[in-house]
């Protein structure tokens with residue numbers, strides 16, 4: 001038996017960040033998070049379930065992932081998929097991104113979402129996007145938000161099994177058509193501390209973590225309202241506060257860490273002075289600058305002047321199937 005399917009899924013940028021888990025095996029987070037799905041950053045993954053294989057293997061842009069990486073990310077998704085299918089059949093995955101693979105952009109979220117989406121189609125499991133978001137979450141937390149387009153909320157849930165920790169679309173991709181993300185790529189090396197171990201260290205050691213969780217709770221409805229009303233000032237303000245609150249926790253962890261570099265701080269200063277945009281950083285120094293379309297060129301010029309490669313992305317749709325055959 002040999003069954004394959006191919007899907008494309010988008011990356012996402014969190015405006016309310018996920019940083020800290022209450023369950024590491026199931027990737028159950030300590031707080032709700034909220035992201036924007038990015039049209040220009042797409043990963044395409046082909047999954048082939050093959051009875052002749054005796055383990056999973058995954059190639060990302062032609063490079064084979066180590067057994068550890070395979071097992072702890074994509075492999076976790078495939079284990080759940082196999083249980084639902086009722087047969088222990090292994091898979092080969094070939095994944096490619098339409099953006100520089102070494103750019104330090106979160107390709108894993110899109111890759112895990114594409115794999116989950118393609119597996120559901122290949123094996124005819126008939127799961128809806130909400131159920132798929134729960135499976136993708138176990139592979140990598142942020143991947144669950146790539147299961148939807150537009151503005152996406154990941155509910156942290158309360159259950160120990162994770163049944164209520166899933167994503168939902170809050171507003172569609174066309175809700176705020178002139179809002180764009182300008183991504184500056186400064187650094188192309190792999191980060192020293194993965195998000196997974198960084199957040200583990202923060203949960204174990206940061207004394208400010210509780211304070212951040214309170215901040216997230218107190219401001220979550222406000223940021224949703226700002227997006228609903230397309231209230232630029234309030235949305236930009238809260239987006240920057242949320243990025244800073246995560247990076248403050250990271251600095252407060254012990255041993256202390258920082259994913260930001262000198263250029264990240266130059267960007268932060270410039271955006272504050274510019275006054276018509278918001279920065280947000282994931283676990284890396286590359287800025288995502290959210291800005292209205294009419295002001296994009298100024299942001300692009302600034303980032304290029306700092307020596308960055310620039311990608312401009314609109315808000316995009318969720319995953320889609322390229323093909324499926326048995």
Ligand code: ADP
Nearest residue numbers: 043060069070073074095105106107108111112
């Ligand atoms: P991030 O993309 O979140 O910044 P990494 O690039 O370090 O972080 O990816 C984390 C893990 O995600 C990798 O170790 C790998 O196992 C998995 N991964 C990365 N890209 C893909 C992909 N395209 N498909 C499936 N899994 C992937």
Ligand code: DP6
Nearest residue numbers: 014017018140141142195196282283
């Ligand atoms: C900084 O989803 O990569 O991008 O669940 O351990 O795989 P694991 O972590 P991951 O963490 C992403 C953290 C972040 C913030 C965010 O996307 O919300």
